[in-house]
Amino acid sequence: MRKALAAVLLAGLLLIGFKAVGPIPPLGPLLDPANGVWAQAAATTFPTLQQVSMPGLSKKVQVVFDDRGVPHVFADNEQDAYRALGYIEARDRLFQMEAQTRATAGRLTEWAGPKLLDSDRSNRELGLVWAAEKKFASYDKNSIGYRAIEAYAGGVNSYISQMRPRDMPVEYRLLNAVPMQWKPVYSLYFLSRMSLNLGFNDATVRRLKAQSMVGKAAADALFPVNSPIQQPIQPLSTSEPRFDFAVVPAPASPDSSVLAEARAREALSTTLAFRKPTETADAIGSNNWAVSPKRAAAGHALLAGDPHLDLSLPSVWYEMHIVVSGKLDVAGVGFPGVPGVVIGFNRDVAWTFTNTGSDVNDYYEETVDKDVNPSMYKLDGQWKPLEQRIEEYKDAKGVVIATDTIRFTHRGPMRRQLGHWLSMRWTVYDKSHEPDNFLNLGFAKNSTEWLADMADYVVPTQNGLVADRSGNIAIRSSGKYPIRPGDGRGDVIRDGSTTASDWIGQLSVDKYPFSMNPAQGFLASANQQPVDPKVNPAYLGSDWYSPWRAMHINALLRADSAVTPDDMRKFQTDPGSSRAEVFVPFFLHAAASIDSAGKSDGELRTAADLLRNWDRRYVRDNRRAILFEAAMTELATRTWDELRDKKKTPSASDRQNYPEAQIMVELMREPTSEWWDDHSTVQRENRDDILSASLRAAYVKLLREVGDPAGDKWLWSNTRRANIYHLLRIPAFSALEVPVQGGPSTLSPSSGSGTQGPSWRMVVELGPEVRAWAIYPGGQSGAPSSARYTDRLSKWTNGILDPVLFPHNAAELERTRVKSTLTLVPR
Amino acid sequence: MINMRPVVKFLLLAELFAVTTFGLGWWSVPLVAAVWGLVSRSKRKAMFAALAALGGWTTLFLLDVARGPVATMGSQLGGVMNLPAFGLYAFTLIFPALLAWCAATLVPSVRSSGA
Numbered sequence: 001m002r003k004a005l006a007a008v009l010l011a012g013l014l015l016i017g018f019k020a021v022g023p024i025p026p027l028g029p030l031l032d033p034a035n036g037v038w039a040q041a042a043a044t045t046f047p048t049l050q051q052v053s054m055p056g057l058s059k060k061v062q063v064v065f066d067d068r069g070v071p072h073v074f075a076d077n078e079q080d081a082y083r084a085l086g087y088i089e090a091r092d093r094l095f096q097m098e099a100q101t102r103a104t105a106g107r108l109t110e111w112a113g114p115k116l117l118d119s120d121r122s123n124r125e126l127g128l129v130w131a132a133e134k135k136f137a138s139y140d141k142n143s144i145g146y147r148a149i150e151a152y153a154g155g156v157n158s159y160i161s162q163m164r165p166r167d168m169p170v171e172y173r174l175l176n177a178v179p180m181q182w183k184p185v186y187s188l189y190f191l192s193r194m195s196l197n198l199g200f201n202d203a204t205v206r207r208l209k210a211q212s213m214v215g216k217a218a219a220d221a222l223f224p225v226n227s228p229i230q231q232p233i234q235p236l237s238t239s240e241p242r243f244d245f246a247v248v249p250a251p252a253s254p255d256s257s258v259l260a261e262a263r264a265r266e267a268l269s270t271t272l273a274f275r276k277p278t279e280t281a282d283a284i285g286s287n288n289w290a291v292s293p294k295r296a297a298a299g300h301a302l303l304a305g306d307p308h309l310d311l312s313l314p315s316v317w318y319e320m321h322i323v324v325s326g327k328l329d330v331a332g333v334g335f336p337g338v339p340g341v342v343i344g345f346n347r348d349v350a351w352t353f354t355n356t357g358s359d360v361n362d363y364y365e366e367t368v369d370k371d372v373n374p375s376m377y378k379l380d381g382q383w384k385p386l387e388q389r390i391e392e393y394k395d396a397k398g399v400v401i402a403t404d405t406i407r408f409t410h411r412g413p414m415r416r417q418l419g420h421w422l423s424m425r426w427t428v429y430d431k432s433h434e435p436d437n438f439l440n441l442g443f444a445k446n447s448t449e450w451l452a453d454m455a456d457y458v459v460p461t462q463n464g465l466v467a468d469r470s471g472n473i474a475i476r477s478s479g480k481y482p483i484r485p486g487d488g489r490g491d492v493i494r495d496g497s498t499t500a501s502d503w504i505g506q507l508s509v510d511k512y513p514f515s516m517n518p519a520q521g522f523l524a525s526a527n528q529q530p531v532d533p534k535v536n537p538a539y540l541g542s543d544w545y546s547p548w549r550a551m552h553i554n555a556l557l558r559a560d561s562a563v564t565p566d567d568m569r570k571f572q573t574d575p576g577s578s579r580a581e582v583f584v585p586f587f588l589h590a591a592a593s594i595d596s597a598g599k600s601d602g603e604l605r606t607a608a609d610l611l612r613n614w615d616r617r618y619v620r621d622n623r624r625a626i627l628f629e630a631a632m633t634e635l636a637t638r639t640w641d642e643l644r645d646k647k648k649t650p651s652a653s654d655r656q657n658y659p660e661a662q663i664m665v666e667l668m669r670e671p672t673s674e675w676w677d678d679h680s681t682v683q684r685e686n687r688d689d690i691l692s693a694s695l696r697a698a699y700v701k702l703l704r705e706v707g708d709p710a711g712d713k714w715l716w717s718n719t720r721r722a723n724i725y726h727l728l729r730i731p732a733f734s735a736l737e738v739p740v741q742g743g744p745s746t747l748s749p750s751s752g753s754g755t756q757g758p759s760w761r762m763v764v765e766l767g768p769e770v771r772a773w774a775i776y777p778g779g780q781s782g783a784p785s786s787a788r789y790t791d792r793l794s795k796w797t798n799g800i801l802d803p804v805l806f807p808h809n810a811a812e813l814e815r816t817r818v819k820s821t822l823t824l825v826p827r
Numbered sequence: 828m829i830n831m832r833p834v835v836k837f838l839l840l841a842e843l844f845a846v847t848t849f850g851l852g853w854w855s856v857p858l859v860a861a862v863w864g865l866v867s868r869s870k871r872k873a874m875f876a877a878l879a880a881l882g883g884w885t886t887l888f889l890l891d892v893a894r895g896p897v898a899t900m901g902s903q904l905g906g907v908m909n910l911p912a913f914g915l916y917a918f919t920l921i922f923p924a925l926l927a928w929c930a931a932t933l934v935p936s937v938r939s940s941g942a
Contacts, residue, residue: 003936006873010857010929013922017853024908031919033887034849037904038919042895165852170900174907732906785900 025176029165037173039166044786046820052162056083056154057826063088064810065820068802069780069788072321074810078144079151081322082339084824086155086182089318093336093782094159094179095169096314099727100337101186104193105129106391111175113395117402124391125406127413128196131429132188138431145435149187152339156182169783171728177396187435190337195428197309198355198460204491206543208258209657214642215252222248222643222659223543225489226533228666231547231554233463233475233530234513239520239558241551242532245666250674251642284308284756285545286354287572287747288465289524289553290473292517297562300767301467304568305343305352306747309759311724313734313789315778317760321806322442330442331806333760333776340439343760345772349444349468350764354525356461356477359541361426362484362503364411364496368421377409377421378497386414409496423496425503427480432458447472447516454478455509463513463525469766474516475523477530481507481540488539511538522557526550526747546662548745551578568763569773572747573799575617579661579745580628586668587631588612590691604692607631607699610709618743620717623709625743629719630698632661632744638678638690639664646679652752661745716743722797723754724777726784733784735777738797748799761801773801837879844883844923853923856880860927861934873931880927881920888919 015021017028030036046065059076061084066072071088075081090097102108106120106129139146160179172178211219231241287306293299309316317333320341332344343352368374369383376383387408392400407414414423437457444450450466451474457464461479466472482503484490494501513530515523526549530540555578556571557563591608594600607627614624637650640658644650667675671687678685678693685693706713717739726733740757742748748758762774777796781788795802807813810821840863847855860876869875891897901912908915 003933006929006932009925010933013926013929014854014857017922017926027918027922028853031915031922032848032853033884033891033919034845035852037900038888038891038897041897041900042891045895170904730907732903784903785896787896 020176025174030173035165037170040168040170040173040783041785043164043166044781044783044788046822048820049823050820051823051825052087053827054083054087054155054158054824055827056151056158057824059826061824062810063822063824064813064818065822066805066813067817067819068319068805069791069819070319070321070805071822072323072805072807072810072813074323074325076325078324078328079147081324081328082148083151083155083158085320085322085339086152086157087159087824088155088822089336090156090159090182091167092780093314093318094156095171096727096782097156097182097186097337098179099171100193101189104132104189106393109393109395109401110398111177111396114401117393120393121402121404124404125413125415126196127406127408127424127429128192129189130389130406130408130413132185132192134429135431135433136185136188139433143433143436144439145433145437146184148339148439149184149435152187153182153184170785174728174730187338190335191434192428194335195460198357198462204542206657206659207491210643210659211255211258213251213254215249215255217249218251221246222663224663225491225539225542227529227544227547227660227662229547229551229662230532231528231550232513232532232535233477233523233525233528233550234515234532234535235518235520235523236532236535239554241547241554245669247670248663248667248673248675285527285549285749287524287526287549287553288352288354288463288475289522289557289568289571290465290467290475291557291563291568292473292521293471295521295557295561295563296765297564298765298767300765301469301471301473302563302565302568303345303350303352303465303467303473303762303764303766304572305465305760305762305764306572307343307353307355307759308749308757311722311755311757311759311777313724313726313778313784314782315759315776317776319774319776319780319804323809328442329808331772331804332762333774334438336782338435338438340435341442342438343762344442345764345770346442346444347469347770348446348766349441349450349466350766350770350772351441351444351450351464351466352762353462353464355527356463356479356530357527357541357544358461358477358479358481358530359490359539360459360461360480360482361424361428362482362490363422363424363493364409364501365493366409366414366421366423366496371421373405374407374421377414377423379410380497380499384410411496411502422493425482427459427482430458430480432480434458446470447474450474451476463527463530465523465525467764467766469768469770471766472517473523475514475525477513477525477540478509481512481538483507484539489542490539491542507538511536513540520558522554524550524553524557526553543660546579546660546745548577548579548582548661549747549749552576552745552747565763565765565771565773569761569799569801572758572761572763573741574747575619575622575741575743577616577618577743577746580614580616580625582665583632583661584611584614584616584628587628587691587695590688591695593688594692600692601696603699604696607695610699611695618716618720618741618746620715620739620741622716623714625716626706626714626719627695627698627702627709629744630702631695634694634697634701635664635691638694639667639675641679642675720750721754722750722757722777724793725755735790735793738793740797741799758796761796761799763801770806772804772806774804775801837875837882840876840879841882841886844880844927845887848883848887848923856884856923856926857930860930863927864931864934867931872935873928876931877924877928880923884923885920888916 061075064072106124108116207223286308291302318336321331330346332341367378369376389406391404393402409423411425412429440453446468447466457478458480465475483505528547528550529544722738724735760776764772779788779791905912
């Protein structure tokens, strides 16, 4: 009996030791205290002094890690510096680098099996890998970018080959996987992925859907090419916004002819869209601004960078300082997987970016030889062969689980949507060399040199802001802007059977939105329309974000003529909102008007009193912002009811189909417009009826759902929180429900799901010695158990920045602030 | 006078479990225990092997605790597996003990039945 028990037990133990059982990985290697997760936890603490020999190095490289976990890399040449960077980024972020690469390449099934097949298919159909491989093949082998990504890959692979079992990141153990070798082209994969996140603009979907419901004239007014409120990046002659309101045509008969097109585009964009289904534009966005010496307290140029991206643990950024003797001295953040600093500063210049959001992708309806498995497409009356790429999807064991053929026209990848073969043209597919652009920024001696380096930058289009020690500030929306034939707009599906539909060129750099040292003494961008169309009518995109954040930054900067770095820091989390400043008076006026007409009641009066007492600031302990936001939701639901499927109950995702809030402001000028009528009631409402009804309904709803307005459930901190998920969305490795300051359209907007936000905050003062302060949510280490995994989170939450160490050499670093030193020597 | 021999034996065997785990991996535990089962004449050799394996892995585990954030890893991994961290620690230490006990129990009987 005892032996039988031992036999069964041993078999069971060996089984769970060697084999994964359901989601539980093999427990033997996982729990092994010498080589498993416990040892890995110990291995996240690096030795104080360590020397590693590395193939490919030409000279010794010293890497000093400061007490913020930032590596200061001291090398004799750039290749050695980037090889070292590859090694240390792999040591800190290996799993993240591979996860990003697999997501872009559509190779997640090799980790997780068929459940991710649809996601992999979508990614491969985008042609990001196809484009990255083309770019890599044509890359100038002597360019700084090519040499850097080659050296970087060598460093990553050096680390992988030297890894001990205990160094294996916990995620690999949970997935029962091992790291793959790093190829240089993977750096380009990542940049392609960023282009998808930032350079894919499909505003047309919402306009076409609206057109199918309310006709073309109304749809064009609701989703216009140009913003009715102009506060552009290229400053106006006055720094005040320009209001360019027009009459919004009344809703007309549905135009069913475009419904199929809308659905086709929606089907395409569903898997690609930057915005998540419940996110609205007022919940996302990046900011940057710079101040001239004449408006800075210390008389030095100041620059603030605040790019907002999907928040994740580990962070999308990795902070570094790279010194190449006598050549390069640059600090800031870059993307793990891509060598070098993307946003940062050197001894003379500081720079940062926000997304321009221009329209750089178009669709073409192609004529093909066969509806199923086509091999040719028609162009100018002739059949042309389709480039075909066979895509195999494998599971964790390497077994092929699916095979697809991706077809390409000369424009880009083609796929079938609702009975149409649509090909996509996108600047991501064009030849470019973004690594060169980013790496060369570190060498710039002044703003002019910096701008010159960005002149041939392609994608994603970025509002690049730069300031230098000579006191110059400049901004330019850089990137490739295609010129289309005909009316030049990119928000239609064009006929693919003729080259006459193709792009006919690109804007020259001198036509890019641009400003340098403006009279107002500051520059700012926040994803708004970059240039007033009265100044430059070139089509850059449509359906721009409402410029609330831009208006607020401009207002803050106008009001402060002696700006300090600490002011810049405080602005980044300023809880004020131009959107609230604009809309609250409308609500209060409507409530008063209804009251004076004798149609009010106690609930509306109480709601108006509560809103009147709000200081229009989204701080965590505020109890009134929740009422305003609920009223804004009610207002949109009631006003834009024509844009909703009447058969469905209103939901949060409907907001995706509603116009920008700036269109609502435009509509406010027409108090009796047909748009104000709520079709669910028998009477005909006007503007004030809807505003007051929305406010009242919001109050009643909150009273019912969250109780007494004096209670803690009305606190803003209970409403908006950041949710920073681990890349595998494992809650135990994530930072969830983090209360943050800010609300929709504040400079630090918090989104509905809390998964977007400030990914890196930086302030730089360009004085005789450059000084910088910065933070990002998370920490330098990608190991969830490491003390450096979330060590910056608390400061980020509270809007605090760390002073950035920027020593000229290793000896200049205070010994008390040095945590470890890694010396890499040639093998 | 205390007989130190069993104590020394225990320490050596525990050390052997730790060293082979470090050098070869977790699967060396049943192998070492099986060899122990073959060479030992003690009536309680299976229990002895189990306790030595427990001791060896406890030593390694405590070294990890001393060097890094094992508690953080425990709570995170427990979160992933829906287990309390304590359960994982306990399983980590019981796992080699059970492996060793089973192997040390089975191997001598296999040999004797073969003979």
